[in-house]
Amino acid sequence: MRRAVLPALLALAALACGGPEGARRLNVYIWTNYLPAAVVSDFERRTGIRVEIDTYSSNEALLEKLQSGVADYDLVVPSDYMLQVLGPQRLLRPLDHRRLPGIANLEPRLLDRVFDPGNRVSLPYLWGTTGIGYDRRKVAEPVDSWQALFDPRHAGRILMLDDMREAFGAALKLDGRSINERDPAALRRAAARLQEQKRLVRTYNSSDFANLLAAGDVDLAQGWNGELAKVVAQDPRRFGYVVPKEGGTLWIDSLAMPSTARHVDAAYAFLDYLLEPAVAARVVDGVRYASANRAARRLVDPAIRDDPAVYPPPAVIDRCELIQDLGATTPLLDRLWTEVKAR
Amino acid sequence: MTPAPVPAAAGPPRWPRALLATHTAAIYLYLYAPIAVLVAFSFNRARQTAVWEGFTLSWYGELLHDDRLLRAARNSLLIAGLATALATLIGTMAALAFATPATPRARGRAITQVLLLLPVILPEVVIGAALLTLFGTLRLRLSLATVLIAHVVFSISYVALVVRARLAGLDPALAEAARDLGAGGWEVLRRVTLPLAAPGIAAGALLVFTLSIDDYVITSFVAGAGATTLPLHVYSLLKSGVTPEVNAVSTALLAVTVAPIVTAHRLLRREAGGPA
Numbered sequence: 001m002r003r004a005v006l007p008a009l010l011a012l013a014a015l016a017c018g019g020p021e022g023a024r025r026l027n028v029y030i031w032t033n034y035l036p037a038a039v040v041s042d043f044e045r046r047t048g049i050r051v052e053i054d055t056y057s058s059n060e061a062l063l064e065k066l067q068s069g070v071a072d073y074d075l076v077v078p079s080d081y082m083l084q085v086l087g088p089q090r091l092l093r094p095l096d097h098r099r100l101p102g103i104a105n106l107e108p109r110l111l112d113r114v115f116d117p118g119n120r121v122s123l124p125y126l127w128g129t130t131g132i133g134y135d136r137r138k139v140a141e142p143v144d145s146w147q148a149l150f151d152p153r154h155a156g157r158i159l160m161l162d163d164m165r166e167a168f169g170a171a172l173k174l175d176g177r178s179i180n181e182r183d184p185a186a187l188r189r190a191a192a193r194l195q196e197q198k199r200l201v202r203t204y205n206s207s208d209f210a211n212l213l214a215a216g217d218v219d220l221a222q223g224w225n226g227e228l229a230k231v232v233a234q235d236p237r238r239f240g241y242v243v244p245k246e247g248g249t250l251w252i253d254s255l256a257m258p259s260t261a262r263h264v265d266a267a268y269a270f271l272d273y274l275l276e277p278a279v280a281a282r283v284v285d286g287v288r289y290a291s292a293n294r295a296a297r298r299l300v301d302p303a304i305r306d307d308p309a310v311y312p313p314p315a316v317i318d319r320c321e322l323i324q325d326l327g328a329t330t331p332l333l334d335r336l337w338t339e340v341k342a343r
Numbered sequence: 344m345t346p347a348p349v350p351a352a353a354g355p356p357r358w359p360r361a362l363l364a365t366h367t368a369a370i371y372l373y374l375y376a377p378i379a380v381l382v383a384f385s386f387n388r389a390r391q392t393a394v395w396e397g398f399t400l401s402w403y404g405e406l407l408h409d410d411r412l413l414r415a416a417r418n419s420l421l422i423a424g425l426a427t428a429l430a431t432l433i434g435t436m437a438a439l440a441f442a443t444p445a446t447p448r449a450r451g452r453a454i455t456q457v458l459l460l461l462p463v464i465l466p467e468v469v470i471g472a473a474l475l476t477l478f479g480t481l482r483l484r485l486s487l488a489t490v491l492i493a494h495v496v497f498s499i500s501y502v503a504l505v506v507r508a509r510l511a512g513l514d515p516a517l518a519e520a521a522r523d524l525g526a527g528g529w530e531v532l533r534r535v536t537l538p539l540a541a542p543g544i545a546a547g548a549l550l551v552f553t554l555s556i557d558d559y560v561i562t563s564f565v566a567g568a569g570a571t572t573l574p575l576h577v578y579s580l581l582k583s584g585v586t587p588e589v590n591a592v593s594t595a596l597l598a599v600t601v602a603p604i605v606t607a608h609r610l611l612r613r614e615a616g617g618p619a
Contacts (some may be wrong), residue, residue: 027568032579033580037410037411052569053411054568054569055411055575055576057579068479069479070478070484071484071567072486
């Protein structure tokens with residue numbers, strides 16, 4: 001055993017010192033399946049900067065890391081509502097737009113949104129919608145409204161996202177209300193709707209919803225477009241995806257630089273690289289999410305570019321809403337949702 | 344583990360045995376059915392996880408070409424190897440200290456023993472959050488090294504626990520006899536105590552390796568740039584849905600974890616058969 005000690009200590013020392021530091025390195029903390037490997041390796045070849053990719057699975061995990069103050073990331077990709085949390089806590093570094101000429105390529109509809117006015121700390125990267133995926137073999141009538149998820153004819157064949165804001169979003173939209181409604185009476189009405197709907201719901205699930213639809217376990221699934229788009233693309237005659245006419249959720253994941261970033265120059269270089277239309281198009285081809293890069297769109301694989309599940313028409317974007325932090329209303333919503341799930 | 348066989352001479356009616364066998368089978372099915380399904384579906388040709396479409400090894404092939412996954416696997420093996428070496432050393436030393444006969448001057452022994460074992464009882468979330476706060480206070484940048492520190496922290500207790508149990512079962516007369524024959528303290532340790540404790544030390548080491556390689560909760564708190572381990576990677580894959588690739592990684596991880604457990608079990612069995 002003693003023989004194991006010396007190598008162990010040497011390796012420990014090597015770990016503590018880390019590799020060569022400085023501008024030649026970039027640490028990216030990002031969602032899984034958000035950055036094709038080839039896009040990264042091309043950047044490494046072009047600049048000589050070594051890119052280290054680590055992945056997370058929730059905005060809350062990212063928040064926890066950045067709040068520790070000792071995370072060593074140079075670029076992160078928070079979702080819209082998380083930017084509203086990170087920004088005021090001064091966990092992000094203001095971006096110098098003069099160093100990012102490629103900003104001109106971005107879709108104006110996705111810029112200057114409420115979660116980061118003037119894009120002071122973030123640039124939109126990928127975006128999408130919440131809607132309904134459905135199985136045409138089982139659902140005869142056209143699906144164009146959230147009402148489909150509340151229709152007794154589909155009892156036991158409906159999947160809802162296990163997500164408080166999304167579930168309430170669908171119910172509120174049916175009442176003609178905003179996803180970010182704060183009026184307690186309206187929220188109680190929405191909760192009553194969800195309560196009523198519960199006997200129709202097969203399962204509340206936000207990780208595997210697309211697979212359950214594809215496997216035929218449910219006929220209608222509330223879900224995010226990226227995963228549902230993959231199911232639709234596999235069998236477009238059988239499956240469909242729609243953002244209901246009442247409107248759905250719009251989500252935008254943005255690139256941002258933590259205030260503790262150490263490789264700032266490398267981060268700017270990578271940001272500007274990702275803003276290049278050709279690069280952004282390759283990202284879309286790889287991940288099947290819509291890019292915020294408007295100039296990239298014509299370079300995207302036509303099968304993806306013309307897929308309305310990936311790139312909804314502008315009118316759809318306009319009737320979708322961003323989820324916003326509800327502040328003092330959150331506890332009430334938490335309680336109502338717990339009651340819906342519990343009864 | 345296995346209950347002593349019921350004496351056949353009593354000649355009890357057969358139905359209780361049949362009932363017991365059914366009950367046992369049901370329990371084992373309950374324990375292992377999810378794992379069996381996961382392993383089976385890692386060989387499934389279909390991309391969707393719930394439909395069987397035929398046998399394939401292609402998911403395992405894809406694993407071998409997945410750079411991020413291989414990096415994560417390398418990180419996991421490196422951390423598990425180093426954590427095992429360090430925790431085994433420190434844990435064994437602690438166990439040896441607690442195994443020496445108490446002297447009147449050894450005050451605070453009970454409390455130090457309890458403190459050493461506390462990490463086994465503490466929820467992982469508490470350890471993880473505490474370590475993250477500590478690293479933040481110390482301005483220690485999160486990296487692979489902080490993961491290693493965290494793993495050693497929770498592993499020491501397990502080694503100490505296992506080795507101490509082994510040492511408690513040793514006959515003190517053996518060490519006394521060695522001393523009678525003129526062996527010094529160091530010699531007794533090296534030639535008598537450590538060889539006798541070896542199965543316990545090895546079992547502790549394997550336990551640590553297993554705990555380290557599949558730890559998610561604590562690691563998720565303290566992992567820094569470039570420190571994604573296999574469990575972190577697998578968990579983050581779930582965001583884009585469960586794919587057969589996840590099943591394949593999980594199966595491989597299962598194989599890597601089960602092997603040391605089986606070895607540890609064997610070693611402890613050999614100990615039971617040894618001189619008492």
